[in-house]
Amino acid sequence: xxxxxxxxxxxxxxxxxxxxxxxxxxxxxxxxxxxxxxxxxxxxxxxxxxxxxxxxxxxxxxxxxxxxxxxxxxxxxxxxxxxxxxxxxxxxxxxxxxxxxxxxxxxxxxxxxxxxxxxxxxxxxxxxxxxxxxxxxxxxxxxxxxxxxxx
Amino acid sequence: xxxxxxxxxxxxxxxxxxxxxxxxxxxxxxxxxxxxxxxxxxxxxxxxxxxxxxxxxxxxxxxxxxxxxxxxxxxxxxxxxxxxxxxxxxxxxxxxxxxxxxxxxxxxxxxxxxxxxxxx
Numbered sequence: 001x002x003x004x005x006x007x008x009x010x011x012x013x014x015x016x017x018x019x020x021x022x023x024x025x026x027x028x029x030x031x032x033x034x035x036x037x038x039x040x041x042x043x044x045x046x047x048x049x050x051x052x053x054x055x056x057x058x059x060x061x062x063x064x065x066x067x068x069x070x071x072x073x074x075x076x077x078x079x080x081x082x083x084x085x086x087x088x089x090x091x092x093x094x095x096x097x098x099x100x101x102x103x104x105x106x107x108x109x110x111x112x113x114x115x116x117x118x119x120x121x122x123x124x125x126x127x128x129x130x131x132x133x134x135x136x137x138x139x140x141x142x143x144x145x146x147x148x149x150x151x
Numbered sequence: 152x153x154x155x156x157x158x159x160x161x162x163x164x165x166x167x168x169x170x171x172x173x174x175x176x177x178x179x180x181x182x183x184x185x186x187x188x189x190x191x192x193x194x195x196x197x198x199x200x201x202x203x204x205x206x207x208x209x210x211x212x213x214x215x216x217x218x219x220x221x222x223x224x225x226x227x228x229x230x231x232x233x234x235x236x237x238x239x240x241x242x243x244x245x246x247x248x249x250x251x252x253x254x255x256x257x258x259x260x261x262x263x264x265x266x267x268x269x270x271x
Contacts, residue, residue, distance in 0.1 A: 025180065029210065050241035057212055110250040113220045114227075121213040121249060128248060 016081045021060065023074035023093075028060035031078045035089055038080055039149065042087060051129030052089075052149055058122035059091040059145040067093025067143045077138070085151030095142035101135035161185040163193055166265045170198040175207035178215030190222050199231050200268040204261045206237030216249055223254045232271060236264040 019034060021027040032053040039049045060076055068074035077092040104123025113119045127133050130147040138144035159176035170193045174186065193201060203222070205211070226233045233255040238246065246252050258264035 028212075029177075047241070050239075054212070054241070054245070057210075061212060061214070108249075110220070110253075113217070114224050114254075116221075116224065118217075121216050125213060125245070 016079045018080075019078040021076045021078065022072070023064045023068040023070075023076055024072055025061065025064055027076070028057045028064065031060045031076075031091070032057040034078075035080060035087075038082065039087055042082065042085065042151070044087075044149065044151065048129075048149065052087075052147075055126045055129040055133075055147050056089055056091070058126050059089075059147065062122050062145070063091050063093035063143070067095060067098075077140075087149045089147045089149075090138075091145045091147075092138035092140065093142045094140065095138070098143060101143075103135075159185055161189045163189050167269055169200045169202060169265045169268045170196075171202045171204050171261060171265065173204045173207070178205070178208055178211040178218065180214035182215060183218050186218055186222070190225065194225070194229055194231070200271070201226065201231055201233050202261060202264040202268065203233070203235045203255075204237045204264070205235065205242070206261065208237070208242075209239070211242050211245070216245070216251070219251060220249075223251065227254070232268055234258060234264040234268055236261045 017034070017038065019031055021030060035056045036049050036053050039052050044052070060078065063076045064070070068076065074094045079090040079092070081088045103120070104127050108119040108121050108124055126145065126147065131150045132148035134146040136144050136146060159174070159182050161175070162173050164171045164173065172189050172193065174182070176182070178186070190201070203219070223233060234257070235246070235255050236258045237260065238257060243257055246257060256264070256267060258267060
């Protein structure tokens with residue numbers, strides 16, 4: 001397993017890595033690529049990194065489309081923290097439209113989707129690919145999705 | 152910004168009685184019009200067996216999954232057979248989790264998908 005950041009000092013750092021992204025679709029790729037690079041440096045395997053990419057992408061997309069309600073002058077704040085072998089990614093919006101924090105606990109119904117209903121897979125996918133997920137309020141009063149990946 | 156511009160290319164080819172729709176680029180909400188247009192054109196041309204080939208796609212999100220579910224629904228309505236190919240392991244896993252694999256066989260390669268549909 002690759003451990004380029006294997007010094008004890010670096011791997012126990014809680015210095016956050018922060019991104020402030022324009023609230024426009026497409027910028028979720030900046031967040032997912034950044035998270036993937038960090039996870040790879042921490043030594044997570046490719047399967048878990050691919051899952052993290054999906055989780056971060058869906059969380060940022062959700063913040064853009066629903067949390068910030070599509071407002072293009074809003075921003076999405078992404079904070080990534082390394083603590084030991086644990087990577088925490090927090091995605092915060094500006095709460096122009098608060099989303100349902102229990103969303104995604106139940107698996108979306110494919111049959112309903114096949115009938116043309118809008119079921120939404122994003123929140124459920126996030127829950128499948130990280131070790132812990134929490135939907136809370138951000139310090140600025142917006143929504144926060146906190147995702148944890150553990151070695 | 153240019154570096155984030157969505158550059159999706161969707162093209163169609165025929166392999167005997169199978170239509171292969173190549174999807175090159177990100178399968179997100181921006182892909183809806185191009186994928187749906189390619190599917191509708193194939194359907195209007197009488198295609199009964201289709202392969203969606205994702206060999207050059209590395210990013211599929213939930214909006215992309217919703218597009219593919221609509222294609223599955225349309226294939227059912229038109230009595231078409233649908234297969235998918237070129238997905239990496241992660242997206243094969245997601246398609247199985249979502250349940251899409253119940254409605255479209257997933258093959259590693261385009262050649263395998265075409266062969267399976269040709270003989271069905």
